[in-house]
Amino acid sequence: MAKKKLNVAMVGAQFMGKTHSNAWRKVGMFFDIPVEPVMKVLCGKTPDDFANAQRWGWEEISEDYKEVVHRPDVDVVDICTPNFLHAPVAIEAAKAGKHIICEKPLANTLSEAKAMLGAVQKAGVKHMCGFSYRYAPAVQTIKNMMAKGELGAIFHVRATYQQDWIADPNFPMVWRLKKKHTGSGALGDIGAHIVDLCQFLVGEVEEVSGTLQTFIKKRPIADSDTGISGKKGAKRSKKMGIVDVDDAAIFVARLKGANTLATFEATRFAPGRRNYNRIEIYGSKGSVIWNQEEMNVFQYYNCADPET
Ligand SMILES: NC(=O)c1ccc[n+]([C@@H]2O[C@H](COP(=O)([O-])OP(=O)(O)OC[C@H]3O[C@@H](n4cnc5c(N)ncnc54)[C@H](O)[C@@H]3O)[C@@H](O)[C@H]2O)c1
Structure with missing residues (x-):
């Protein structure tokens, strides 16, 4: 039976962006996951960010994370930006009802982290932080x-x-x-x-x-x-x-x-x-x-x- 598609938007497209792209592309080959990830849109800031978008497997690119997290065809937002953007992107994505994966460190301050937790709990979405070594x-x-x-x-x-x-x-x-x-x-x-x-x-x-x-x-x-x-x-x-x-x-x-x-x-x-x-x-x-x-x-x- 065909698996349900999970449309992914990733924000940030350099060091961790490359790593996460590799993971989204291959995860279904090695792990028995219940969904089929679709690399819908890569969101970045500079021309360099988009240089490999197609090669890595992304269908579309965007420079505007606010527009991206509100897209009805996005299910999960994967945050690979510098740390100061983790809270604003995650909170905006939670308000839009999206599931969230956020790179570590979760936030720049404890109050930002608490606001992020409050937003995902209120929205009832799944959320996790990227502690890869686990x-x-x-x-x-x-x-x-x-x-x-x-x-x-x-x-x-x-x-x-x-x-x-x-x-x-x-x-x-x-x-x-x-x-x-x-x-x-x-x-x-x-x-x-x-x-x-x-x-x-x-x-x-x-x-x-x-x-x-x-x-x-x-x-x-x-x-x-x-x-x-x-x-x-x-x-x-x-x-x-x-x-x-x-x-x-x-x-x-x-x-x-x-x-x-x-x-x-x-x-x-x-x-x-x-x-x-x-x-x-x-x-x-x-x-x-x-x-x-x-x-x-x-x-x-x-x-x-x-x-x-
Ligand atoms: N889990 C791990 O082992 C691990 C390892 C390295 C980095 N990280 C974390 O990953 C995150 C990203 O680190 P990195 O090394 O990939 O940084 P990086 O500098 O290589 O990449 C940051 C990316 O974010 C983009 N960006 C900046 N502002 C943006 C905006 N407004 N909209 C969209 N994109 C924007 C940049 O253009 C760039 O593509 C950090 O939080 C870092 O702590 C985790």
């Missing part, structure tokens, strides 16, 4: 072990997310370095992933204490501020822009209703670390360590079988 097969295996209590009572979570892509002081100002556009720096961008992994695998953070640091406070302004590493070939001017978000965040936490301490480190200033997203979980029956740079491997220590 679905790494090794993370899913650890999740199953946790559900069966195989690590026992958890004493410690130790999570680090280290990158080095802006350690060079000549790296230009991109939107990820401007508070107005990004909300926070390493904290929201990569810290969000390790907090999510901790909450997904072990439990909710209840108390937190930490500190932030901005190592390089001014950077050259370039003629494009999109992309994770600045647009290739973007011209840099002699003018400098102010970095008003954190380059690194370090914090400790207690988890809710549990006897568990957690430590977190998120930094873009760890030379040699490209995408070192690592979580260690230590419990009364054993421990596990996963590092996304070797994503299909994890270490397991079983207290009942210390030889293995």
Whole structure:
């Protein structure tokens, strides 16, 4: 029997836009989903955003997300824009009765996030945030072990997310370095992933204490501020822009209703670390360590079988 079609509108069309396009195109080939996604419309802002629209499989393009989210032939809105647009696009889409997938970090502030939640609850639509690492097969295996209590009572979570892509002081100002556009720096961008992994695998953070640091406070302004590493070939001017978000965040936490301490480190200033997203979980029956740079491997220590 033919599956019901699910018409998708995606807003934002560069780094994550490419990744999500790939996922929408292939998801039905590998997962037994109850609908058939149709890549209806790609919404962007610049000519570059539309350069690959056809190649990726989008039927139409648009520069106006407000028009797109209200289209009667759109069922789900997938938000892959810089962070400051997550709340306005999601709230507008919820008002139009569309289901929503929104990239992390969910919002720039807690009040924006609460407004987004209120809007989707009022509209009664499905909604989710793009915490992609939850679905790494090794993370899913650890999740199953946790559900069966195989690590026992958890004493410690130790999570680090280290990158080095802006350690060079000549790296230009991109939107990820401007508070107005990004909300926070390493904290929201990569810290969000390790907090999510901790909450997904072990439990909710209840108390937190930490500190932030901005190592390089001014950077050259370039003629494009999109992309994770600045647009290739973007011209840099002699003018400098102010970095008003954190380059690194370090914090400790207690988890809710549990006897568990957690430590977190998120930094873009760890030379040699490209995408070192690592979580260690230590419990009364054993421990596990996963590092996304070797994503299909994890270490397991079983207290009942210390030889293995
Ligand atoms: N889940 C993950 O692992 C992961 C990884 C990278 C990025 N992200 C998240 O994805 C989001 C996008 O990041 P990115 O790296 O793709 O950024 P990017 O700079 O590569 O792309 C942003 C896109 O949004 C478009 N855009 C900006 N304003 C717009 C508007 N008004 N209307 C329509 N389009 C507009 C830009 O033109 C560009 O196409 C961010 O929230 C980021 O935190 C998630």
